[in-house]
Amino acid sequence: MGITRRNLLRGTAATLAVAGTGFSTQLLAGQKTVKIGLNIPMTGDYAPWGLPGLYGCEIVANNINAAGGVEIGGETYMIEPVGYDHGYDTEKAIIGYKTLIGDDASMIMMLGGSTVGAILGRAQRGKKMVTTLLPSDITPDTPNLVAPSESHPLYNATGVEWLKENFPELKTAVIVTTNDIEYGQQSAAVYQAAFEAAGIEVLDTNFHGFDVTDFAPIVQGLLSNKPDVFCMATDVYTTPLVEALYNANFQGKIVSCTLDLYEEVIAKTSKEFVEGIVFQFPDFDDPALNSAQIQFPDPSGFWDTFQKDYPGQWSAVAWQYPAILTNWVTAAQAAGSIEPMDVLAAMKGNPNPPHTFGKAKWWGSQLYGQDNCVVGDWPVVTMQDGRARIVEFRSVLDWLDRNNDILKRKMQDLGLRTV
Amino acid sequence: MSIKNLIICIAVIAGIVTLTPFLKFQYQDLMIFLVINVLVVVSYRLVTLTGEWSLIHIVMMGVGAYASAMLSKFAGFPFWVSMPLAGLTAAGISAILCFPLFRMTQFYFLIGSFAAGEAIRLCWIYFIDPFGGSSGINNIPVPVLGDVDFYEPMPYLYMVLVVVTISLVILHRIEKSRVGLTLLAVHWKAPLAESVGVDTWKYRSLALIVGSFFVGIAGALKVHYLGVVTPHQFGIGIMVFVLIWVIVGGYATFVGPIIGVVVLTIFDQGLRASGVVDPAVQPAIYGAVLITSILFMPEGLEGLGKRFRSMAKNSNA
């Protein structure tokens, strides 16, 4: 069902790009629509960090439109998320960006990494607004790029902090991640800094390629260090990695950034084995999300609709893109305009930017050169009886205040760009 | 070149120059890439004149692309210097590879060239410093020439047209020259050529090196427009497209591969624009086109053209 819709949107975008008349597919006759573009991977290795975000946006946009749309600057608009699948291919990402801009998208949401780097020059010259989930894409030369929801991988420090607080006997760790810069190296830097701040020694860090089919050699090589903690810094391959840990009868603690599709992980291992895995992404029907500091519209309703319409597709990003969408709405209303630069100014001008888990500030100049990243609280999640449940919220800003120097040092050790 | 052919060439270039400003931006981009791809296929044809089908050609394009990107971004060379240096880098690397590769023939050369190319590509991925790994290199500087804004498609297209036209003229001259004729002799009748004292190894290497030089330039042209270079732009998938263009177009004459790349690019875009076919299905259509071409059109489109012309002549007789 989701696939049909995605094709519809993609086909629509393609048809519109070809027709180029600016004709908008109107959800209600006679209504103005504003398009929000998603230039994301919907196929390939990174599909789980793109496609579910589009689904989430559709759900949230439908809710907004069903309630009559949004009023911005005296006009009422329907919201239309428009997706483009670049499959994490840089050339296609450039085409996607141009197509969505040609389609009058007011904001382009992207996943992050090299695909964002490819289009930033154009976005700056064209005065367009682009969002990313990776603040490491931000540079001093790119004021039009913001990371208004996810502050990957900074929040990963909270998982390690919590782990050490609750299991002070942990002494050693190993890290595995992919061998790219934007995910692998950036998260390795954060986790290495977090472990050091927590007094845990990192015995080995393994950066693996994307062509690995059998993770047994890698995992066993790492486990030969006899670590207390096994850390998957950021990895699209969490499923085979956990499976390899299960096959090796690993008895220590597992900490990860994501654990997408954990039902598949359980099917390949067991519910008992995944019990207690620490990561950072809750199921959205978690009662802890009813707390007052949460700034996301009806999390459990969103979860229920998502599970009904797109079963088996939930991932870490499913709520992040819609969160940015709602941030856009708030900013556009404050600015009274849908023009990208006006919305951007309103967003950045807000000293208490909305953030799903609350208590956020604009941050980033210490590391990336601009305060273009929204950093707030973040949940620490563990697998409990086959569900992803929040154990507590922690402040990422506090951790950064205390440990920014360690992080900077680790980033420089890995050759990552810092200011 | 005959006057008739010269007029055709000028007409084509004039057509491109006048038509493109009226196209939508996606098609302007496409025109730029099409012209660059023409250089890719024509340079590949030179390599096929060795009688071997190399699978390393696209990786050589990547070598040129990375060279130009790194020279201009990290070493500050202007594009006008980094581009020819890119060609020379590709030529140099292929010269070194001639020694191992040309000891193999036929199937072994195919696999060997594929393996060497893939090994180079994996090096770009593994050595994050300086190649940027999987993410590659971005913010590649755009050419600078006075006030011209090379970010815009039309100025870049003019520049590409100039470079590609000059390259094609050189390649055509090579083919018509003594060197070219000897190459053809090596291709069609290697033992005979050897018997008159032709060093076939030398000529095969020459074809590979010159072909790599020009495809390296094509690589530089491409990435300075895109602004990014990644290892995934030069994988076996793209190499196969080049094969398809050359085979479907025909490679008996200079013009065959050009026909192939133009016709298939238009066909591809037409499919996309019509919306009849989901873009994800398109590789399958390419596969079917390739198979059809091999089975029913072994001489390619240019062969078809010849057949029609001779049929027309016969019917007039």
Add this chain to the structure above:
Amino acid sequence: MELFLQSIVNSIIQGGFFALWAVGLVLIFGVMGVVNFAHGELVMIGAYTVWLLHAQNDVPFLLAVPIAIILAMMIGLLMERFLFRPNRTDPLAGLICSIGVLFILQVVAHEVGGTGPAKQVAPPFSEIIQVGEYLRIPSQRLFSLAVALSALGVLWYFLTQSKLGWALRAVALDREASALQGININRISMIAIGVGAAMAGLAGGLMAPLQNITPHMGHNVIITAFIVTIVGGVGSLSGAVAAAFIYAAFHTFVTTYFNGTIATILGLLIMVVVLIIKPTGIMGVKVSE
């Protein structure tokens, strides 16, 4: 020590798969003189078949795998009849046609599987066998190894003990002479590709519960099969099997103790070196032109 033993086990299990992949390719090249570039995709189709039948539709695993074998075999036979046979005089044309099939099969898998993340098949055998103090072998992997070795054993028996097997080897050695002896080349070609494709389908079916299933998983298969085939000997099946286990050990140990990408780069370089020095491989004989 534990790591070393575990790596040996991993190498053997990987070797079984590499051998299945390579043997299929060698059979087709040896007997028919053509390289099937779509060989990796036949493996991929085998994996997708098991995913579709077993993971999505609850067909028992031990039934899904034979179906995968049959499906891969049928695709192979179709390729022989319509693509390789008309191009028997021009093996390069056959190779290029197989590239066309590669694209088509990838798109078929993409359409069947839909977009989104890699497919996963939960292993039907989920026990983990403890051997001695250190070794832990998942029973699914042991099962795959056992089946792979059995298939290779059956193939060996077929080739050395049966009349048809001898005919296959005769055609591989000298096609014209075999035809003069009354061997039906068409029939032998079909058998060769049928068996080769069946091996591929079997490998894919066995691999399905063990790794991510994507439309592009064939890429790794064909590269490995090429390396193993070249190093082991293009015309030699026993060479291919030996090279499969040696290369599997090499790749596993380099990956475990160092890095996986480097392992593949080195593997490719070794292949190039072999191509330069002894193109027919360690145990190969020159296949008749």
